[in-house]
Amino acid sequence: MIQIENLDTHLNGFNLHGINLTIEEGEFFILMGPTGAGKTVLLEVLAGLVPIKNGRILVSGQDVTGLPPEKRGIGIVYQDYVLFPHMTVLENIKYGLHFHKICKETAEKRLEKIIAELDLTNLKNRFPVNLSGGEQQRVALARALMVNPSVLLLDEPLSALDPNFREEIRHDLKKLHRSSNTTLLMVTHDFAEALSLADRGAVINHGRIEQIGNMEDIFQRPGTRFIADFVGMKNIFEARFKGSKAVIGKDLEVDLGQRPSWDQGHIAIRPDDIAITREKVAANNRNSFGGVVTSMIDQGFYYEAHIQVGELTFKSLIPKKSLVQLSILRGTKVFLSFETIAVHTIS
């Protein structure tokens, strides 16, 4: 278990402010946030590689705040793998054994298991220079796991990889988490990746934690405007709440289905929750407004349609096929509709 209490750092550039975070034993925890939010700094602080100003860090109940990195039992795998270039794959993997008293048999067994699990048998005698990104990442993982750390920190392990390698490493990570009792703390700025890997996570922005919770919760019930934006709720409007209705823009009334417990804040709607039709949709639990398509942004399989309603612009994600069927072009008058439960209120 990792406990971080009231942690502050004072560095050039990225500072952390009042970080409080508890990660359970054996958990796969994800730290999310945009570039420059302080994610990597938090990992380096945990590993003892960066000095802190205030606060405490406890690992399995033991205060490690004052310990040097080599005494913490916390492994770190960087985004750019940082394999030792003057050593072969095998030497890289076995590097940590020089500094740990592990009996030879246990070490051999562990080595075999890790090499098999990460499929490194054929790479043992190669130098890092001759490995692909995915292979380097697997070696970096193996090297970190070889010393059996109680906590393994992963700094965007997938971001530098090709999509097909990414899938592979993601699979490896899940497998490793299941087969070891290591607590994994992984940093990513990709929300989809986070959802597919972990149960719990935290969102960090400008060196502060904005929300901690179940991934599903963060995804469905973002606590702040920033997180709503981060998890892809592209329709975020300032709102005044009246009963079970929200008033956005000048006087557009959005039915919420239930009464929020605050008077004003924001409402947020996912673009994929907004449907576009040519006729008005009349249903009890649906909001429907007429508007004009102002632009269409090609996103590969989808179009993101911008629909102007009064002075507000809604963004809706529609499959390319539906677009043709509905024969929607720029300037077409359409109706957009969304269910009341698709509207998230933020204080």
Added chain:
Amino acid sequence: MRQNELFFWLTVSFSLLILAFILLPLIEMMTAPSAPMLAEAIRDKDVMRSIWLSIYSAAIAALISFILGTPLAYVLARQDFKGKRLVEGIIDLPIVIPHPVIGIAILGVVGKNHWIGNILADLGARVMGSVTGIITVLTFVGLPLYVHAAKNGFEGISPRLERVSRSLGASMFSTFFRITFPLAWRSMLVGIVMCSARAISEFGAVVVIAYHPMIAPVLIYERFEGYGLKYSQPVAFWLVLVCLVLFFILRLLTLSNKKKT
């Protein structure tokens, strides 16, 4: 760049001019002494003694620079601190100060009128006119070159390599000897070669501190003053040969360095 342009021919001719400017005097000097004179010079005990003194005092200066300069180079490459620029400026001072001034400056500290000089005298260490003095001066002028080269080497190594090593259980010492040093040794060796090359060529500062025992540049100067150009050339020939060997080692090292990256 097109070959029929004036600009192209300007660059070529200026480059050739510079090459000729450097090579002509050297070739002239290396070819002027006759074989019997060269043989006589190499049999001359004074000549051999002075060249040997030059080489080994320069080597010791380089060794001292290596031992004392490596930690400094590492700190400069890894840490940002207030006054770092100032420290870097101070390290460069021996390069910009005129050589005889360096000799006089050192003399001021190790002479009889200074407490450091007095302590050294009490300990029985003689700096004036001694090998100790020569090595002191050569270290002074050579150190900046070593520190620069080693610092560049350390800067080329990602601090993350060291961080990963620490997280795998290695202490800072183990990390330095297992990761940093194996990756930086080429740059450090280049620094040692540059430092000793610089030390071998020093004249102005040494002559102030120690005319005797004679290092090669002082002997060449003395032969030139006393007997003329013809008698100084053979000594110069042998000294230049030594410098060239050092220079070639340096080029070889930097070349193979480039190939690796």
